[in-house]
Amino acid sequence: KATLGTLKIELGSLRVDPAGTTTVTGAIAGTGLALTAGETKFSAADFRLDLKPLKAAFPPRRPGQLAWSGRLELADLSFAVPGLMATPASVVWDGEASAELDANAPPRGSIGGRLALGRTRATLVDPLLWIESEAARAEGTLVHGGEGTSAKLSLQTISAGLPASPAIELLSVARIDVDDIKRAADGSMTAASLKLSRLQALQRRREAGNPGYPWRVDLAGATLTGPTLKPGGDVAATSLEIERLLLRVTRTATGLVGLDALPPPSGSESKSAPAKETSIPGPALALGRLELRGDSRIIFEDRAPRDKVRFTVAPLALRLDNLDSAKPRQDSPLRFTAKIGSFTQIRLAGSARPFLARPGLDLKGRIDGFDLPALSPYAAETLGVRLHTGRLDADLVLALKDERLVGDTKLVVSNLTLDEVAKDKSALAAQSGMPVETVIGLLQDSDNVIRLAIPITGDYWSPEFNLNDAIGQAVGGALRDTATAVLGIAFPIIPLISLISDRSDRDRLGLTPLAFAPGEAALSDPQRVYLDQLAKLLKERPALKLNLCPTSTRADWAPLWTARPPEPLPTGVATTVRGALTWVRQSLGQVPAAAAATPPPPEPEEAALADLAAERSRQVKLHLAERGGIEEGRLFECRPAVDFDEKALPRVDLML
Numbered sequence: 116k117a118t119l120g121t122l123k124i125e126l127g128s129l130r131v132d133p134a135g136t137t138t139v140t141g142a143i144a145g146t147g148l149a150l151t152a153g154e155t156k157f158s159a160a161d162f163r164l165d166l167k168p169l170k171a172a173f174p175p176r177r178p179g180q181l182a183w184s185g186r187l188e189l190a191d192l193s194f195a196v197p198g199l200m201a202t203p204a205s206v207v208w209d210g211e212a213s214a215e216l217d218a219n220a221p222p223r224g225s226i227g228g229r230l231a232l233g234r235t236r237a238t239l240v241d242p243l244l245w246i247e248s249e250a251a252r253a254e255g256t257l258v259h260g261g262e263g264t265s266a267k268l269s270l271q272t273i274s275a276g277l278p279a280s281p282a283i284e285l286l287s288v289a290r291i292d293v294d295d296i297k298r299a300a301d302g303s304m305t306a307a308s309l310k311l312s313r314l315q316a317l318q319r320r321r322e323a324g325n326p327g328y329p330w331r332v333d334l335a336g337a338t339l340t341g342p343t344l345k346p347g348g349d350v351a352a353t354s355l356e357i358e359r360l361l362l363r364v365t366r367t368a369t370g371l372v373g374l375d376a377l378p379p380p381s382g383s384e385s386k387s388a389p390a391k392e393t394s395i396p397g398p399a400l401a402l403g404r405l406e407l408r409g410d411s412r413i414i415f416e417d418r419a420p421r422d423k424v425r426f427t428v429a430p431l432a433l434r435l436d437n438l439d440s441a442k443p444r445q446d447s448p449l450r451f452t453a454k455i456g457s458f459t460q461i462r463l464a465g466s467a468r469p470f471l472a473r474p475g476l477d478l479k480g481r482i483d484g485f486d487l488p489a490l491s492p493y494a495a496e497t498l499g500v501r502l503h504t505g506r507l508d509a510d511l512v513l514a515l516k517d518e519r520l521v522g523d524t525k526l527v528v529s530n531l532t533l534d535e536v537a538k539d540k541s542a543l544a545a546q547s548g549m550p551v552e553t554v555i556g557l558l559q560d561s562d563n564v565i566r567l568a569i570p571i572t573g574d575y576w577s578p579e580f581n582l583n584d585a586i587g588q589a590v591g592g593a594l595r596d597t598a599t600a601v602l603g604i605a606f607p608i609i610p611l612i613s614l615i616s617d618r619s620d621r622d623r624l625g626l627t628p629l630a631f632a633p634g635e636a637a638l639s640d641p642q643r644v645y646l647d648q649l650a651k652l653l654k655e656r657p658a659l660k661l662n663l664c665p666t667s668t669r670a671d672w673a674p675l676w677t678a679r680p681p682e683p684l685p686t687g688v689a690t691t692v693r694g695a696l697t698w699v700r701q702s703l704g705q706v707p708a709a710a711a712a713t714p715p716p717p718e719p720e721e722a723a724l725a726d727l728a729a730e731r732s733r734q735v736k737l738h739l740a741e742r743g744g745i746e747e748g749r750l751f752e753c754r755p756a757v758d759f760d761e762k763a764l765p766r767v768d769l770m771l
Contacts, residue, residue, distance in 0.1 A: 120147020127166075136172040136180075160191035178220075184211035198240045205233035227256035238278070244285060246275045255296065264298035282320045282327065289313035302346040309339040317373040328365070331373040335359035335409065348398035349441075355402055359409040366417045399441040400470075407433040413453075420492035428453045428461075440470040449478070459485045463511070476515040483508050487531065494533070505531035513571075522571035529564050531555060556658035556771070563658075628766040629735060634674030635765075636730040638738060646735065649769070650743025661745075663735050664753035664768040665728035669719060671765050675727060676716035721757050728755035731767050 127140035144163040150156070167185040189206040210228010217223075232251040239246070248270055255266025268291075275286040288311055295307035317331035334357055341353035365372040412429030431453035438447050446466035453461045463480035487494075487505035494500050510525040533555065558565040626649065629642055638646070653659055732752045739745045753768075 116151040118147070118149045119145055121145050128168075134172065135174055136170055138168050138170050139166055140168040141166050154195075154197050156193070156195040158193045159189045161189070163188045178215045178217035181214040181216070181224075182211070183213070185209075199237060201235060201237040203232050203235040205231075207231045223259060225256055225258045229254045243279065244275055244277050246273070246286075248273045258298065264296065264304075266296040268293040268296065282322050282325070284318045284320070285316065287313075287315040287318075287330075304344040306342050307340075309342050311337040319373075328372055329363065330361075331363050331365075333361040333363075349400070350398060351401040352403070354404040354406065357405075357407045357411070360407055360411040362411075362413045364413060364415045366419055368419045400438070401441065402438040403436065405433075405435040405438060407431065417492070420496050422492040422495065424489065424492050426455055426489050428455050430454060435467065438469065443470040443472075444468060446477075451480075455485060459483065473518055474515065476513065478511065478513045480511045481509065482511065485509075487528070500533045503532045505529065505533075520572065522569075524569045524571065526567045526569060527564060528567065529562075531559070531563075531565060556656055556660065559656060559658050561655055561657060626769040626771070628764075628768045629731075631731055631765040631767070633668075633670040633765055634678060634727070636727060636734055638734055643738060643742075646738050647743060650739055650745055653739075653743070653745050653749065659771055660749045660751065661739075662751050662753055662768075662770040663732040664756070664770060665732040666756045666758050666763065666766055666768070667724035667728040667731075668757070668763040668765050669759050669761065670763075671724055671727055672719035673716055675723060719759070724757045725755040728757065731765075735767050735769075 122143070122145040125142040125144070127142075128138070130138045132138070142163060142165045144161075146161050148162055149158040164187050165185040166183065168183075169185075170182040171180070173179040187206070187208045190204070192201075192203045192206060194201045194203075208228060208230045210226065210230075212224065212226040214222060214224035230251075230253040232248070235248045235251065237246045238244075249272030251271070252269040253266060254268075256264060257266060258264045270291040271289070273286070273288040273291065274284060276284050290310075290312040292310045292312075293306050293308070294310075297305050299305065311334075313335060314337060315330040315333045318329060319325070319327040321327040336358045338356045338358075339352050339354075340356075341351075343351045345351075363372075369375070410429070411431050411433075412427055413431060414427050415425065417424040432451070434450045436448045437445065439445055446468060449463070449465050449467050451461070451463040455461065460483045461480065463478050465476070465478035465480075467477075468475035485507040487502045487507050491502040494502050506529045508527040508529075511522070512524070513520075513522040515521075555565070558567065560566075629645070649661075653661065729752075732755070736747070736750050736752060739750055740747050
């Protein structure tokens with residue numbers, strides 16, 4: 116269906132030569148042009164077609180020939196097909212066209228020249244977004260029905276956004292240039308290169324009640340070399356080189372800033388994990404090399420913790436080879452290098468499988484010289500400690516395979532000092548099963564260095580999987596296991612490590628208590644050997660401190676009472692010679708208690724038992740200080756305790 120408001124024909128000349136070729140010059144102009152074919156609609160407020168000239172020849176039994184050169188001008192256009200509507204402000208074309216019409220064969224033809232589009236706005240229905248171009252230029256020749264297409268294309272000031280969110284800009288590109296476009300016999304379109312200049316993505320302009328945010332992605336340029344578009348939509352290219360990328364990654368409690376502005380994929384309402392198809396559906400993509408070059412950087416800011424985290428990764432370089440979505444299980448070699456600040460170096464190498472429905476990854480790498488205070492807010496939330504000082508060097512092995520994240524990290528932490536956020540409520544203390552000061556003191560060697568292995572594992576696609584929880588549990592477990600290993604090396608013969616309750620009913624890491632015979636306070640030879648081993652451990656871990664907590668029990672009282680000197684012979688009491696001799700023999704230990712008819716000991720005296728307990732801890736401290744060489748300031752005697760429980764054992768508890 117076609118409608119036309121007005122039509123004006125200007126005939127310059129009309130000539131028919133003897134061969135039957137008709138040549139026409141002039142112009143055709145009009146207003147209110149509208150064409151409708153099913154769901155396709157086209158309209159133009161004004162149009163003008165200049166004929167310079169138009170030639171037509173239809174000889175009998177031979178294909179007809181049309182040839183035209185001139186200029187076409189259209190103003191205020193509207194073009195609509197299902198899912199897309201475009202409204203160019205103007206279209207101007209200068210060039211020539213030819214066609215061969217044969218009733219027995221498909222039409223053949225070509226069109227060449229220069230095409231210019233004014234400001235153009237297009238609206239996509241699914242997802243609902245708009246795309247706008249300030250200007251577009253194309254130059255070259257397009258051939259239909261054969262080879263020979265050659266063209267180049269240039270677009271200027273392209274932008275895209277969301278109709279429902281006017282403040283959000285999804286994309287801005289200063290210029291796009293496509294050179295040496297050609298069409299192959301199979302219908303494939305190739306180009307020598309596609310170049311982007313100053314591409315920016317995801318920005319929110321400031322408005323009332325919303326401060327907005329700057330571009331999330333900002334790159335100086337990108338070059339796609341040797342792109343090919345197959346008739347079925349498959350895309351291939353030799354390489355993609357990205358220059359001077361600036362990536363702003365900002366995390367809040369609700370997610371990554373900017374990602375909430377992206378329209379969801381068509382029909383995607385569920386947030387569950389993707390289906391287990393082998394590869395991502397859609398046209399194939401093959402890329403020989405992806406490389407990030409130049410002064411590229413990532414500015415990372417995390418506003419979710421109570422204290423913000425911010426650091427810059429720069430410069431960074433990335434290279435991926437042999438990307439092919441048609442071969443989703445194929446490994447794509449990967450290399451990544453970066454610096455954080457002036458001193459931290461990051462190096463990663465391995466392979467990726469990005470086109471699996473659930474991508475795979477195998478990485479090995481190293482981090483050198485990372486200053487840990489930058490991560491203190493994470494430590495405060497995940498482990499319940501703050502990092503004052505510390506440097507991290509790490510060897511990393513990370514794999515993402517069969518929906519599971521598996522990692523093995525070997526850490527070397529130097530000069531670490533920290534505080535608990537809330538005393539006795541530290542998650543690190545809870546996960547490791549020991550106080551924070553004990554953890555650090557036990558793990559630091561004489562050079563103030565901690566060596567730690569941390570495994571990380573989990574179902575990455577599970578809705579319950581939380582990387583922070585995985586790290587927290589892994590760190591706590593690794594600390595506990597490493598602490599156990601340290602003590603196991605120091606004391607290889609007997610099991611010494613255990614969790615005991617202190618007098619505040621808190622679980623603390625303790626060593627096997629020093630058990631004493633009832634009534635005794637002197638150290639035995641095995642106890643001295645044990646304390647010598649403990650002194651060696653304390654020397655190797657200079658940050659460790661030791662609490663000596665002595666306990667006397669009911670079992671101590673009888674031998675303590677028996678060992679007391681006998682009471683002196685009472686004065687003023689009549690005694691026999693036999694009684695006096697018995698008293699003397701008892702004093703010399705020559706008469707058994709039963710024979711001497713000594714009465715049973717009275718009820719235990721708590722003060723005497725406390726004195727015995729105190730003497731035991733004093734003997735332990737003297738041995739560690741004088742023979743073991745441990746500073747007295749690292750040895751703390753607890754208040755002596757008396758335990759009347761029948762099952763209690765006389766001892767000194769050693770608590771780190």
